[in-house]
Amino acid sequence: MNPADRRIKDRYEALCLRVRLTERGFFGRQKAQTDVQCLDINRYGMAALSPRPIPAGSRLLLDFSGKYISESRVAARIVSSHPFRTGYRLSIQFSYCQERRRYSRDVDNALSRIEGFYNQLAS
Numbered sequence: 001m002n003p004a005d006r007r008i009k010d011r012y013e014a015l016c017l018r019v020r021l022t023e024r025g026f027f028g029r030q031k032a033q034t035d036v037q038c039l040d041i042n043r044y045g046m047a048a049l050s051p052r053p054i055p056a057g058s059r060l061l062l063d064f065s066g067k068y069i070s071e072s073r074v075a076a077r078i079v080s081s082h083p084f085r086t087g088y089r090l091s092i093q094f095s096y097c098q099e100r101r102r103y104s105r106d107v108d109n110a111l112s113r114i115e116g117f118y119n120q121l122a123s
Contacts, residue, residue: 011040011047012118017066019048021076024059036090041118043111045079045093053081053088060092064114071110075102 017038023031036048054060055078062074075095081088096107 009042009044011042011045012115012122014038014041014046014066014114014118017041017064017069017114017118019046020063020065021048021050021054022061022063023054024061030061039089041115043094043108043115044097045076045091048090048092049085050081050088050090051086053083054078054090056080059095062092068117069114071114074107074111 015037019036019038020033021036022033025031034050034052034054036050039047039049041047058078060076060078062076064071064074076092077095077098079091079093081090083089094107094111095102096104096111
């Protein structure tokens with residue numbers, strides 16, 4: 001295991017998963033929306049290719065869509081943003097698993113289903 005890798009679980013390639021992210025400002029105000037390409041995902045986080053950088057710590061709402069998948073308004077935050085290929089690689093952590101008070105069984109179940117779908121595709 002790579003000590004620099006903070007992941008507690010493997011991620012699965014999910015290039016066909018469409019993701020729209022909306023930055024959240026102060027007092028829950030929504031800022032810019034951006035369509036990004038999902039690179040990989042598990043129930044705790046994901047990596048995405050974005051056309052623009054988004055600063056670490058930025059709060060997001062994510063909308064997922066794909067074959068058999070539709071999930072909206074999943075809260076998350078940017079862990080890091082680095083130049084990658086033709087844009088920026090965003091490391092994203094879902095908020096429901098960061099603190100006990102943010103935990104949501106519905107979000108956990110939805111992200112587990114998405115993770116399971118791409119796990120099966122990887123097999």
